[in-house]
Amino acid sequence: MTRVPVPSGTMGHMGELVERVDEDDEVLGVVSRSDAIRRRWLHRIATVVCRDTAGRILVHRRPLDAERFPGGINWMLGGAVGVGESYEDAAARELAEELGVRARPEFVFKFRCAGAISPYWLGVHEAVVTGPFRPDREEIARHDWLTEAELGELVRHEAFVPDAREAFERYSALG
Numbered sequence: 001m002t003r004v005p006v007p008s009g010t011m012g013h014m015g016e017l018v019e020r021v022d023e024d025d026e027v028l029g030v031v032s033r034s035d036a037i038r039r040r041w042l043h044r045i046a047t048v049v050c051r052d053t054a055g056r057i058l059v060h061r062r063p064l065d066a067e068r069f070p071g072g073i074n075w076m077l078g079g080a081v082g083v084g085e086s087y088e089d090a091a092a093r094e095l096a097e098e099l100g101v102r103a104r105p106e107f108v109f110k111f112r113c114a115g116a117i118s119p120y121w122l123g124v125h126e127a128v129v130t131g132p133f134r135p136d137r138e139e140i141a142r143h144d145w146l147t148e149a150e151l152g153e154l155v156r157h158e159a160f161v162p163d164a165r166e167a168f169e170r171y172s173a174l175g
Contacts, residue, residue, distance in 0.1 A: 017083050018043040023112070025121045033080050037118040045113075046090035046123045047078030047167070048105045053128060056145035058099075059154065062161075063141040068117065072161040075151055075168060076124070077139070087123030095127060100134025103127040111170055116162040124167055148172075 016033040020041045036043040050058035062072045077098045081090040091105040105125035113122040135143060146154065154160065155168050 016080060018080050019083055021121060025110070025112075030083050036120075040118050042112070043118075043120050044081035044087065044090070044123065045078060045120045046081050046087045046094060047076035047125065048091045048095045049076055049108070049124065049126045049171070050095070050099065050101075050129045051126065052145055053130065054145075056147055057151050058129070058143055059146050059151060060135070060140045060143040061159075063138065066138070069161045071141075071159060072164075073154065073157060073159045074161045074164045075146075075155075076164055081123070088125065091123065091125040091127075095129075098136045098139045099129065100132075100136075101127075101129045103129055109170070109174065111167075113163055113166060122163070122167060124171060 017030055018033045018036055020028045020031045020036055020043055022028055022042065025042075025044070031041060031043070033043065035041070052058070057075055058077075059073065059075045060077075062069050062074065064071045066072075078091065078094045081087055085093075087110065088105065088107055092103065095101050095103055095105060105127040108124045108126055110121055110123040113120055151168070152172065155165050
């Protein structure tokens with residue numbers, strides 16, 4: 001992966017910085033995440049599928065006041081990959097931030113997601129997690145453990161985050 005230096009002094013007025021990437025997931029430069037979304041530039045998102053020791057999958061509902069997908073149901077935790085950060089490092093960071101769990105998620109696959117808000121490359125990872133959990137209430141309002149079959153039914157629910165639905169269909173196809 002090509003490392004792109006972060007422009008000095010830009011964090012304050014640009015917000016969260018991400019790497020703008022091309023159709024091959026190669027870095028083009030550093031931009032603010034808000035610009036990437038507004039201009040529909042490809043950037044990177046890392047997610048984690050959390051399983052318990054019985055193989056069930058953690059599913060959560062986003063808070064009603066969340067900026068993106070308020071009240072939405074999702075089966076992945078995650079967020080933007082930072083400048084110079086690998087998908088795996090971003091997935092581990094997001095897991096710690098959103099669930100309070102330290103683990104090393106394993107990369108499963110990535111794909112170019114059209115995105116309900118903006119297009120991006122989505123890296124999907126897996127981790128077996130055990131408690132205790134400290135869910136970030138700004139990201140997770142409620143959570144539960146579902147079997148893959150139960151999740152397959154829930155994916156059809158209108159409140160399910162559209163990008164998460166696409167990721168589940170691709171994940172299930174890996175079989």
